[in-house]
Amino acid sequence: MANIVTSACCVVLAAVVVVYAQRRSQQGARIQYEKIGSDVTMQCGTLGSEASVTWKVNGTDVENRREDDGPRLALKQVDLSVNGLYSCFQNPTGELKDQIILRVGNPPKEPIVTCRSNTYPKGFYCSWHLPHPTYIPTEFEVSVRHGLQDLQVQKDPIHKNRCHVKLPEIFSNNKYRVNVTATNALGNASGFLAFDEISIVKPDPPEKVVANPIPGNPRKLEVTWNSPSTWPDVETFPLKYFLRYRPLILDTWQHMELSDSTSYTITDAYAGKEYIIQVAAKDTEIGTWSDWSVAIHATPWIEEPKQIIITTTTEADENETTPSQASPSAKPQVGDTLGSSSAALTLSANLFITCIIVLII
């Protein structure tokens, strides 16, 4: 056991040392960015064309290098596999003369921009992505205009490719124009989106969706939910809802659109079947439907099976009349009480009639 721990420690330590060594060796190295598919030439410092050098990539000699390249290293139609730390050493002294970190990639294409308001009428956010990877660091710059006014853009603290904008006014006929420019060492490109505020309104899905069986109703389920907590003013900007439900065993959904209500009772459920239920929300007038809420499962009320007591009458049983043998359910107990009281009543009536006869006599 101790040997395993020691070995593991050694491996981790070795890895740390290697990483540290690589970092140290990369310090002072310059980065050269090149486009995928291009022919690349790396120059060893300022050495003249007559100089003889040895090139290494990540510490290993570069193969198939032409001797007449002098201090230069030429690579044809590069791809991602050539990425690495290139070092050149002057011959014959072996003195390190230059270090280049080669990073190949692509210039950015036009970013694809989408905007959405899940907090209408307070604000909206825009997200963007590149249609193709660049493989090298790429920065984005975002500008948003409303009519002729430049709007303040706030970067999202979590999502790298997202920003937030406050709506300066609502019910406006002026379009919003979002411009996202992607820039890296190999080039830049801009993506553009223009929209009316009403087209980007899309609430988050309803929250806390709960479905409960209704006792005594084997075909009903009572579904309740909350409006999305991100929707700021549900009074002035009311939401309508769309409910869908289906038994787990079927593929066909049943739908119900509800205006301004956060509950619904399903009345046509199949008795005893487990249901899957989801709700979506939309502003009553503008925008689009939210995504579906997290699916919840519920089964309508099921009548508990009545307890059936199977008794086999034997002589021993007839003799044993202890209370513990009595049925635990209420109904039989009610029946027993009635039976004893009716017997008592009969006895009293008999006594009463007897007394009257005696008196008459």
Added chain:
Amino acid sequence: MRLSLGQAPLALLSVFASLTGVTSAPFRFHPDFDVLVNHAQALLKESKQALHLLKKVSSLEGEHKLESLPVLAASATDMSNIQVKATLSKLLSDLRAYEKHIEWVKATSEKHHHVQLPKMHAVLSRLQNFAGSLEHQIVKLGLVPPKSPSPALPPLNSNTWSVIQASHAILQNLRLFSDWAVRALLALTGKV
């Protein structure tokens, strides 16, 4: 002190009133926001349909502006701090302005026989009903209705292209305006 036969019921009434406080509080009229919301919703529906049909018969790309249209500059904060008197007054004033614009565009289109403006008459009718009802409520509130605006409309002999552009601009703005009207009236309903 003796009360005549005619005075007795009045005296009883005043005693009842003083006991129940019926007449002690001044009478306050509350506008019937449900009626107004219904009017606004009907106008919204009509203007949406008219815009949809107009886009079908004369699809125009881009933005269409008409400087004479009422300006609606609301923000989220404005909606939460909305006031009854100012909002009803703004509503009526803008409704009257839209009414004049639609009357103008209808009259102009009649000069250009090949210009189709579907449902414009229905929109105008909804608009007038809404404005009439709103004015009635404003008067009952004891307020003075705003003066009817006089937008600077282009001359009636505008060309066909201008009429179509103006129709798009009017209906796009009216659609936004009636959406605002519905929400503003709903917000006011919660305040009364």
